[in-house]
Amino acid sequence: MAQVTAVAEARPSSHRFRRARSRIPVWHLTWLVLAALVFLVPIYSVVQFSLAGIGPGQSPFHWYLTVFDDPMFRASFWLSIQISLETVAVSLVLMVPTVFWVHLRLPGLRAVMDLISILPFVVPPIVLVVGLLPFLKNITWLFVRPEVLSLIYVVFALPFLYRALDAGLRAIDLRTLVDAAESLGARMPRTLLRVILPNLRAAIIGGSLLTIAIAMGEYTVASLLEFNTFSVYTYTVGTSTAYEGVALSFISFIFVWGAMLALYLLGRGGRGAAAVAITDYK
């Protein structure tokens, strides 16, 4: 009887709770709609413009098909992807062990790392490149190869990757995990690969994604060094045929979103999905 009473009493309160949750203040909704409009209207305009200016009998996706048919598009796109992946690889190889070591053994250097990591924010890319050019020109075999862009983009991506890794390492009890692995007989490389990296998965994926976005979208340096990357190609096409340029912009949007989604899904699958209720110690 007591249980029946309890259930009967519980219902109205849970309904009240749900109603309270579903009631969103009007001004919250207003800001939400305004923010959505700021984000969606330009995208809508891009899509609409990329479907316009089509002659009679042509496909509504004429400009997209034209872009895809252009061998320069494929070449520039793959070049940018290649540079992005190289940038991610070099950045991770350099930054993961460095940030790990600073957190573990040289915590006093964290302030210095913080300072270094914001330099690319405060020094404009063009200044960085002008400063780097005399040095890079001396390495002739590298200067003429697109890999040179990867090395420069590593510097541009440094703040983003460093912040992501720093946050990831702060979120785990690094010292204890390393000590525990060591006491079980593991050497540092195994500890890093088997224990630390899997727990930095989200940070690495997030940092990599930002690095890809930077490398895919960078124009100034690529143009200056005369590499026909995707952004340079987009600009060139856009100056001759606006519709094609806009279609290219939308393609790059889709690519970045797709990459984000893929990396997000990859990150979610990391720690075993089985959801078991937390049980109290008995």
Place this chain on the structure above:
Amino acid sequence: MATVELRGLRRTFGSVVALDDLSLEVRSGEFVSLLGPSGCGKTTALRIIAGFEWPDSGEVLVEGEDVLSKPANKRNMGMVFQAYSLFPNMTAQQNVEFGLRVRKESHEKRVQRARELLELVGLGSAMGRYPRQLSGGQQQRVALARSLAIQPRVLLLDEPLSALDAKVRVQLRAEVRRIQLELGITTLYVTHDQEEALSISDRVAVMSHGRIEQLGTPAQIYSGPRTAFVANFVGTMNKLEGTVVSLEDRVVRCGPLLVSIPDPTFNHPVGETVELFVRPEDISLELLANGGKLASGLVEGRVTSLTFLGPVTRVGLATDLGPIMADVSSAVALNLAADTVVGVKLDSSSLRSIAR
């Protein structure tokens, strides 16, 4: 099972001396606790044994072999940490298997050993769970199983229960002791909880300022503290001041009382002021009838506070000897209230004199 010997360990952090000529011998299969307040150096000592810290000077011998030249991953010592240290990306079973995987044991052997150990710590049904799906107590059990999986020479536990709630702590410490006895493994246990140390250890080393103040069995530490620090740190003590009246009979005047000190080593000249210690449970109270007189050997006390502790109640008293605490049965304490006047009797056989 191994013996552990610490010889003259010294470790400083800047101007702070964490360990000051620390020496300790742990016998094979023995359970020794390092007990002391925060900052006394107990964790530093354990981390030096484990290989996570190095001393400025001194030796750490395991089975007679100096292990200081070996890195932590070559010392084969199991360690359970104060913080939850399970690898978050691995299940309980994978955590336990980690050390065996490092040792390149076969899959069958790893699985069998992980199952045995998780069953030993009562978590045979939680092998597939991730740390985030386990409670704090369960995580520490898995950490214990993981540290035992590698068949360590020595088991080191650094306040493994301090993050757990009181009830779980009591249950788990009993299990730690049961497992230690079952395996007969030499164990060093660091804690600041005196009850924990006294209840599970073969011997307790009470530490202060990087030194061992006293090493002994729990009964020796509790009943015969040799320094004022140990007397005050372990359990509750009443401190009284007295003047030596007779050295021959070891008689001390304590306020209006003349008490005889049972310690045959008591050796203070007549007239010297000495500190005497007596535990609250060694003081008895006598209710005085209205207008009743105090019997000889009693001092008058007025109740100032009553603290219910379950089976006993701690009574605060204002006496001619100074403020005193006495533990009386809670049933008896029902007859007491603030300002009740009682007769206070010291059990002279339990009085201890400690050199200043």
